[in-house]
Amino acid sequence: MRSKIFMYLFFFAILLVIFQYMNEKKIFETQESKITSLTNKLDRANDSISALNDKVLDLDYFTLQGNDNAMSYLEGIGFEAIEVELSITDAIYEKNMEEGGNPLIPYEGTESPMRVNKVRFLNHRWILADFTDGTYWGEVVLEYFFDQNNELSITPIGSTMYVN
Numbered sequence: 747m748r749s750k751i752f753m754y755l756f757f758f759a760i761l762l763v764i765f766q767y768m769n770e771k772k773i774f775e776t777q778e779s780k781i782t783s784l785t786n787k788l789d790r791a792n793d794s795i796s797a798l799n800d801k802v803l804d805l806d807y808f809t810l811q812g813n814d815n816a817m818s819y820l821e822g823i824g825f826e827a828i829e830v831e832l833s834i835t836d837a838i839y840e841k842n843m844e845e846g847g848n849p850l851i852p853y854e855g856t857e858s859p860m861r862v863n864k865v866r867f868l869n870h871r872w873i874l875a876d877f878t879d880g881t882y883w884g885e886v887v888l889e890y891f892f893d894q895n896n897e898l899s900i901t902p903i904g905s906t907m908y909v910n
Contacts (some may be wrong), residue, residue, distance in 0.1 A: 751842075754793055758812055778791050790862050797816065803855065808868050809867055810868070810870065811867075815870075816869040819870045823892060824896075830870075831867055834890055835865050836867075837900065838862050838873075838900065839889070841862070842862055847860040847861060847876065848862050850866050850888060852886070853884065854879075855879030856879060856882065857881045858879050860878070861879070862876070863876045863877060864874045871889060872888065872889055872890075873900075878886070882907060882908065882909060883907075883908050884906050884908055885905065886904070887901050887902070887903045887905070888902055889903050
């Protein structure tokens with residue numbers, strides 16, 4: 747009788763071990779598939795980040811901070827590129843406060859005066875600016891330079907107006 751009890755206990759222990767093994771194997775396989783899936787997602791995300799970084803570098807080429815020649819030119823006349831950007835941006839935005847709108851914009855506003863919204867430096871000589879009066883909007887290319895006395899001069903070169 748005792749031997750039968752030990753035999754049943756032995757078979758029960760074997761069944762328990764087999765059950766635990768199968769359960770752990772299933773959990774392990776599930777975790778492996780999750781790890782593989784997350785690794786694939788991470789690889790795709792890293793590829794997307796790499797592609798976006800390449801695109802940013804391409805877009806950054808036509809900026810004052812991304813153009814080494816433009817920065818060298820400004821440093822050659824005694825200016826830092828970031829300081830030039832900040833001071834010229836401030837000067838353009840200050841012109842928004844003038845009576846009748848910003849004088850750099852060659853259009854009259856219909857609803858309100860035309861004002862510059864956004865400024866993008868292309869290099870050490872040109873700026874692209876977005877403007878609007880609340881109803882109509884457009885863009886203007888501005889030329890800027892510093893004379894012998896380091897006085898800033900900003901001149902509109904061309905512009906376009908978008909009409910609904």
